[in-house]
Amino acid sequence: MAIPSLSTYSMPSAEQFPTNKVTWAFEPEKAALLIHDMQEYFVSFYDKDSALIQTLLSKIVALKQFCEAQGIPVIYTAQPKEQNMADRALLNDMWGPGLNRSPELQKVVAELTPKSNDTVLDKWRYSAFQRSPLEHMLKELGKDQLVICGIYGHIGCLMTAVDAFMRDVKPFMVGDAIADFSLEEHEMVLKYVATRCGKVVSTAEIIGTVATQPILTKVGLLSQLLTFIDEEEDAFDPDENLIDYGLDSVHIMSLITEWRKYGIEFTFIDLADEPSLNRWWALIEAKMGA
Structure with missing residues (x-):
């Protein structure tokens, strides 16, 4: 029942x-x-x-x-x-x-x-x-x-x-x-x-309906990362080191370029310290909050 x-x-x-x-x-x-x-x-x-x-x-x-x-x-x-x-x-x-x-x-x-x-x-x-x-x-x-x-x-x-x-x-x-x-x-x-x-x-x-006003979201970032690495969403660990998943420096630089359109500025060194989805999203939220 x-x-x-x-x-x-x-x-x-x-x-x-x-x-x-x-x-x-x-x-x-x-x-x-x-x-x-x-x-x-x-x-x-x-x-x-x-x-x-x-x-x-x-x-x-x-x-x-x-x-x-x-x-x-x-x-x-x-x-x-x-x-x-x-x-x-x-x-x-x-x-x-x-x-x-x-x-x-x-x-x-x-x-x-x-x-x-x-x-x-x-x-x-x-x-x-x-x-x-x-x-x-x-x-x-x-x-x-x-x-x-x-x-x-x-x-x-x-x-x-x-x-x-x-x-x-x-x-x-x-x-x-x-x-x-x-x-x-x-x-x-x-x-x-x-x-x-x-x-x-x-x-x-x-x-994606409002193309003129881009919105950066955690789920959107996850979707983008999954296109760069060989891992299924169900098996993806948001705390795992993204380098271990196969993310390389070219991918990171493309993300940095992509995020600039949202007004989010990072250097390669900012992201290389702790490269995980959860850590990067915490950094992004801090920037958006500021």
């Missing part, structure tokens, strides 16, 4: 996405980002060191950074930690007491902690539109596109996409920024959305 322990799987890549039936263009000025149910409780059903969840977090962080830079509203759903039997209703039959059993896990995971200008909606049913002001908020903001990411794909994410479609809000399901009970269910969600109620897009596709 409760959520089972969930195994990791490889996050689908854009090349594996189904063909979309619609040709909607993502328009940042018409969109809002929905970060769906990324609470400690729901994430805890995956292994602590799940590569799937680490990938998921990196993608959602990148989406959120992009949306903040573009002035796109960021909306969260989160189930309350105290839910009486009447509020849960049929959810009790399907999933048991839920967060009532683990109220200490109600918070959104630390990597995605909502900011003061973000909106957090109480989540009562699978769809984020049910018993919430989401539809009214979108209309008030003049938004008719909803970018959806989070967990779980085949439950709340999918039902929210279907509900959005039926309310004339265009859902954009970020296929590499959702996680599910299994790869099969993840793929089912993407196929259903692509052919019945929305458009399946990648994180890179959303972030």
